[in-house]
Amino acid sequence: MKSADWVTRWKEGRIGFHRPEYNESLLKYWPQLDQSGAQSVLVPLCGKSLDMIWLKQQGLEVIGTELVKMAVEAFYQEQNLQPEIQDHQAYRHWQANDIHILEGDFFELPEGSVQSTVFYDRAALIALPQTMRKQYVTQLMQTAPDLKEGLLITVEYDQDLVPGPPFSVREPEVRELFSPWFEVHKLESHTSAASTNLKEKGVNELTEAVYRLVRR
DSSP states (O other): OOHHHHHHHHHTTOOTTOOSSOOHHHHHHGGGSOOTTOOEEEETTOTTOTHHHHHHHTTOEEEEEESOHHHHHHHHHHTTOOOEEEEOSSOEEEEETTEEEEESOGGGSOTTOOOOSEEEESSSGGGSOHHHHHHHHHHHHHHSTTOOEEEEEEEEOOTTTOOOSSOOOOHHHHHHHHTTTEEEEEEEEEEEEOOHHHHTTTOOEEEEEEEEEEEO
């Protein structure tokens, strides 16, 4: 997936990854994280996710990152928020009601630019092909070196049927990617109906897996 591919998806409305409700696994498992002292949460590749609203309601400042300007604009417009905007060398900083979005290439964010100690990944890792996932985790830890804990949600299905995204990321790969920094605790896996886009390509159901990541 190249940057232009994601811009095209938003322009054409091919955003089946967006959900018009809070993620049930987030609501169920986020309270299990040790958030003592946490002031902000990082949401990489956030799109216009409503989950950011829920996280803000938990008393946390939210810091999302998003490549596509259209997605960022849509989030603030749909939430009736008037953001302040500041340009930085590597990104554009949008902010309103303690919800910040850094618009730009996630892989070009400066080292240490986010001070969050917790993160939430529902649609970032599974948006990337296997060749980019290790780079993603390395960039995550460089961008937010103080991360202590995270909630990760992945999907698993027969990748031979559909090339992705979303990409199927199975447990062994999750452990290989994150184990250098985190203890990986699998909280749940359950089967659910696939999106319309995947069903049209022969994937009727998929497995959603939820992980709690605790810094070593």
